[in-house]
Amino acid sequence: MSRAAEASYPSRPDESGPLPSAEAFERRLEEGRRLGEALLAGLSDAIHGQQATLTHVVTCLLAGGHVLLEGAPGLGKTQIVRTLAALVDGSFARIQFTPDLMPSDVLGTSLVSTDGDGRRDFRYREGPIFANLVLADEINRATPKTQSALLEAMGERTVSVDGRPRPLPDPFFVLATENPIEMEGVFPLPEAQLDRFLMKLVLGMPSLEALTQIGARPSEPARPAPITDTVTLARAAQTARHVAAAPHVLSYAARLVAGSHALPEVRYGAGPRAVQALMACGRVRAMLDGRPAVGVADVRAVAPHVLGHRVVLGFEAEARGRRAPDVVGALLETVAEAP
Amino acid sequence: MEREGGDRLVESVESTRVRARRVGALARWLDAMPYAALGGAALAAARGLVWPSGALDPALAGTPRAAILSACGALATAAIAALVAYRRARMPPLAAARAIDAHLGLTDVVASGHALSRDAAPGPAAALAIERARRAVSALDPAAVFPVTAPSWRPRRALLGALALVVGVAIGTLDGAVVSALVTPPTPEERAAAEALEAAARALEEEIEAREETRAPRPDPARTPDPERAADRALAAQARAAAAAAQRGDRDAALSALRAIEAAREGARERARSTRDSLAALASALGAPPRATGSEATPTAADQARELARLLRPRADEVDPATDAQRRAEERRALERLERAAERAARRGEDGLAEALRRARDALSGGDRDGAAQALEGAAGALDQLEDALAEARSALARRASLDALAAEVERTLQLARLGRETDEGEDADAFLDPRRGSGGPPSEGASSGTGARPLSAAILDRLTALGLAEGPTVSPRGSGGGPRRTGRPERAVPVERAAHAPSHVERAGTRAVAALEGLGRSGDPSEALREVYPSYGVDAEEALASERIPAARRRTVRRYFESIRPDQDREEVPR
Numbered sequence: 001m002s003r004a005a006e007a008s009y010p011s012r013p014d015e016s017g018p019l020p021s022a023e024a025f026e027r028r029l030e031e032g033r034r035l036g037e038a039l040l041a042g043l044s045d046a047i048h049g050q051q052a053t054l055t056h057v058v059t060c061l062l063a064g065g066h067v068l069l070e071g072a073p074g075l076g077k078t079q080i081v082r083t084l085a086a087l088v089d090g091s092f093a094r095i096q097f098t099p100d101l102m103p104s105d106v107l108g109t110s111l112v113s114t115d116g117d118g119r120r121d122f123r124y125r126e127g128p129i130f131a132n133l134v135l136a137d138e139i140n141r142a143t144p145k146t147q148s149a150l151l152e153a154m155g156e157r158t159v160s161v162d163g164r165p166r167p168l169p170d171p172f173f174v175l176a177t178e179n180p181i182e183m184e185g186v187f188p189l190p191e192a193q194l195d196r197f198l199m200k201l202v203l204g205m206p207s208l209e210a211l212t213q214i215g216a217r218p219s220e221p222a223r224p225a226p227i228t229d230t231v232t233l234a235r236a237a238q239t240a241r242h243v244a245a246a247p248h249v250l251s252y253a254a255r256l257v258a259g260s261h262a263l264p265e266v267r268y269g270a271g272p273r274a275v276q277a278l279m280a281c282g283r284v285r286a287m288l289d290g291r292p293a294v295g296v297a298d299v300r301a302v303a304p305h306v307l308g309h310r311v312v313l314g315f316e317a318e319a320r321g322r323r324a325p326d327v328v329g330a331l332l333e334t335v336a337e338a339p
Numbered sequence: 340m341e342r343e344g345g346d347r348l349v350e351s352v353e354s355t356r357v358r359a360r361r362v363g364a365l366a367r368w369l370d371a372m373p374y375a376a377l378g379g380a381a382l383a384a385a386r387g388l389v390w391p392s393g394a395l396d397p398a399l400a401g402t403p404r405a406a407i408l409s410a411c412g413a414l415a416t417a418a419i420a421a422l423v424a425y426r427r428a429r430m431p432p433l434a435a436a437r438a439i440d441a442h443l444g445l446t447d448v449v450a451s452g453h454a455l456s457r458d459a460a461p462g463p464a465a466a467l468a469i470e471r472a473r474r475a476v477s478a479l480d481p482a483a484v485f486p487v488t489a490p491s492w493r494p495r496r497a498l499l500g501a502l503a504l505v506v507g508v509a510i511g512t513l514d515g516a517v518v519s520a521l522v523t524p525p526t527p528e529e530r531a532a533a534e535a536l537e538a539a540a541r542a543l544e545e546e547i548e549a550r551e552e553t554r555a556p557r558p559d560p561a562r563t564p565d566p567e568r569a570a571d572r573a574l575a576a577q578a579r580a581a582a583a584a585a586q587r588g589d590r591d592a593a594l595s596a597l598r599a600i601e602a603a604r605e606g607a608r609e610r611a612r613s614t615r616d617s618l619a620a621l622a623s624a625l626g627a628p629p630r631a632t633g634s635e636a637t638p639t640a641a642d643q644a645r646e647l648a649r650l651l652r653p654r655a656d657e658v659d660p661a662t663d664a665q666r667r668a669e670e671r672r673a674l675e676r677l678e679r680a681a682e683r684a685a686r687r688g689e690d691g692l693a694e695a696l697r698r699a700r701d702a703l704s705g706g707d708r709d710g711a712a713q714a715l716e717g718a719a720g721a722l723d724q725l726e727d728a729l730a731e732a733r734s735a736l737a738r739r740a741s742l743d744a745l746a747a748e749v750e751r752t753l754q755l756a757r758l759g760r761e762t763d764e765g766e767d768a769d770a771f772l773d774p775r776r777g778s779g780g781p782p783s784e785g786a787s788s789g790t791g792a793r794p795l796s797a798a799i800l801d802r803l804t805a806l807g808l809a810e811g812p813t814v815s816p817r818g819s820g821g822g823p824r825r826t827g828r829p830e831r832a833v834p835v836e837r838a839a840h841a842p843s844h845v846e847r848a849g850t851r852a853v854a855a856l857e858g859l860g861r862s863g864d865p866s867e868a869l870r871e872v873y874p875s876y877g878v879d880a881e882e883a884l885a886s887e888r889i890p891a892a893r894r895r896t897v898r899r900y901f902e903s904i905r906p907d908q909d910r911e912e913v914p915r
Binding site: 021022024025026029242243244245246247248249286289291292293294295296297298337338339 | 431433434437446447448450451452454455458460462463464465466467468470471
């Protein structure tokens with residue numbers, strides 16, 4: 001079994017090797033916590049004022065999911081991915097999505113090549129998606145066809161070209177960005193495919209203090225040195241998947257998702273995959289906190305970002321200017337923590 | 340070790356749960372204390388329904404009863420509140436574990452560990468989570484986590500509760516009788532009737548005392564009590580109680596006392612009737628062929644017994660064979676009479692008399708005519724006592740007649756006041772209830788020759804004239820001068836027959852009667868008009884009869900009246 005298959009989420013969430021004992025698990029839990037702490041510290045050095053967003057990005061990275069970043073230009077979306085790629089000793093690729101970008105520009109294509117003997121043959125040339133960390137910049141500028149190619153690869157973690165499946169590397173982490181300001185010449189992502197992203201994070205303006213720190217910095221920060229490799233990262237992700245979940249926490253996540261269908265402002269609630277996403281993110285947060293069991297508070301903390309892009313608001317709610325995070329906030333207030 | 344840790348974890352959570360339940364129940368119970376005060380106040384306010392003071396003085400009797408009820412209500416409500424609070428403060432283990440987490444500042448460590456331990460979740464992560472939970476609760480003291488704090492003093496709440504209790508007791512002090520007396524105070528007629536009844540009761544008591552002074556002292560009053568004297572005293576006391584209750588407006592108590600008087604009267608009548616029947620039966624049993632003495636008086640039972648004794652005395656002509664045969668025939672007849680009389684006396688409960696008669700029978704059957712005569716003399720003495728008792732009972736009934744009549748008058752005024760017709764409507768109702776009242780005799784006498792026997796048009800005109808809606812003295816003042824009026828409210832009793840003498844400007848019609856008969860009487864055929872209005876009139880009458888607002892004693896009169904004015908030719912004859 002490939003490493004990519006081992007760490008894949010959510011297509012194969014249960015394929016994790018057994019852990020020897022509680023003591024060994026505690027050690028690996030500590031390793032995972034330190035890794036997350038180190039990644040967060042490295043990101044925080046480069047990006048100011050987005051601490052919560054950085055935590056969620058690290059959470060998604062360790063949970064094996066992808067992140068959709070939405071924010072105005074200049075808020076550090078690209079910088080986050082660049083820094084993360086530098087911290088992880090893995091391959092990095094950036095795809096600038098434009099309307100004329102073709103799926104083959106993302107996935108790769110077969111080209112005719114001539115070998116030394118003069119024989120010609122089709123040789124597959126991998127696209128930029130074959131990298132550990134992929135920055136899909138301004139994904140909503142690409143046509144739906146190209147978007148679908150990327151989203152399918154994100155979900156399957158495999159690219160099929162010429163009828164042959166080609167697994168993507170592990171870890172495979174896509175961080176897509178979209179610009180909410182420009183509405184001309186953009187192709188909004190299909191709502192049904194948005195749940196390919198584990199979280200959707202909306203970057204807001206940093207605080208005044210953070211802006212001051214940013215202004216005080218003389219130049220762009222230096223590219224940080226790698227602090228981990230892909231193997232360590234995959235192992236931490238595996239540890240996170242083993243974090244225990246008590247029945248009442250599972251029940252809470254399930255009730256949150258079920259409750260999203262009962263809200264009057266919501267046209268379509270979150271799907272069953274949202275429960276898996278909530279638990280995966282909650283487990284990583286528990287690991288980052290050094291806890292062997294996920295708690296209700298972990299699920300609450302990630303719920304707005306996990307469920308926000310999975311619910312489709314009704315027309316009336318949109319007309320009233322309600323946003324998905326607001327509705328999810330109301331949902332969190334409604335659903336009781338204990339059954 | 341893991342097992343011990345799991346047990347320790349469960350123990351901690353369980354003790355925390357129990358502790359938290361107690362604390363929560365206490366807090367809820369203290370919060371419910373105002374409801375306890377309200378419950379006590381509500382029960383105290385309902386004292387008039389729950390625990391009425393009846394004939395007692397309401398102002399004094401109501402307050403302690405209301406206070407007792409308020410205490411009982413508050414205690415009961417507090418007990419119920421404690422039960423509900425304890426039930427609602429039930430805390431599941433998960434909530435207790437989360438409370439521990441909250442107290443220790445942990446994120447679901449104890450809750451998750453407890454749940455995983457309870458479910459025996461496998462895997463190293465679960466084992467580690469349970470171990471960490473065990474470590475977290477190792478130094479936990481549930482008593483410190485959930486201390487039972489003293490209830491905080493809330494003066495505002497306490498003041499409101501006390502105020503509610505005071506208001507409840509104040510409301511509970513007012514009995515239904517008091518409220519009734521305040522809302523519908525005693526009418527002048529009720530007062531007058533009550534005063535008359537009280538005067539009659541006083542007179543009866545004075546008469547009892549006077550009779551006692553003139554009567555020879557009884558040998559042993561304790562062993563031979565005078566039943567009629569005790570009955571007179573009881574009757575006077577009840578009459579006084581009824582008069583007092585009527586004067587203060589407690590109509591229920593007054594009616595209750597009046598019912599007791601009526602029951603006593605019926606009892607006395609029944610006793611007198613029984614004694615009379617006994618004497619008549621014995622006289623009949625002992626009755627010898629009437630002697631040609633020329634006596635006009637009917638021989639009493641004692642006379643019969645003495646006559647029989649005289650016949651049984653030995654006589655000088657006993658040696659005469661012819662007389663002897665006659666004598667033996669007399670003895671046979673005497674034996675039969677004695678046997679019959681003894682049986683009747685025993686059947687009527689006169690055991691002493693029965694025994695004397697049996698002795699006479701036995702002596703006679705044994706040939707002891709003298710002994711039989713002596714026993715018969717003794718029986719005659721017993722019969723004399725019965726005669727005296729009967730005479731005394733009759734005398735007592737006669738003595739109480741005026742008081743009974745006054746009691747009936749008080750009851751009538753009370754019933755009228757209850758119907759809410761003390762004013763003009765009351766007069767109207769009075770006339771409706773008994774149209775012939777005051778016409779010179781008891782209602783039963785007037786009813787026998789009432790309106791039903793007269794021409795219908797004349798009866799209608801009588802009625803309309805009485806209501807002030809028709810002119811002309813078309814009614815003969817039949818029986819207007821006969822018999823004494825019942826005391827109490829002579830000026831208000833306006834009988835139909837006497838309405839022609841009433842001032843014409845007096846509006847005597849009740850509202851309903853005016854509405855029913857509007858436009859009638861001045862001209863046209865009254866019979867025709869009555870046919871038009873009678874159906875609704877009759878329906879109203881039947882409804883009134885069906886309800887309990889009309890006293891049972893008056894219903895027959897009302898029915899008879901409406902039957903008498905029915906315009907149909909084939910109206911029914913209502914039995915009296």
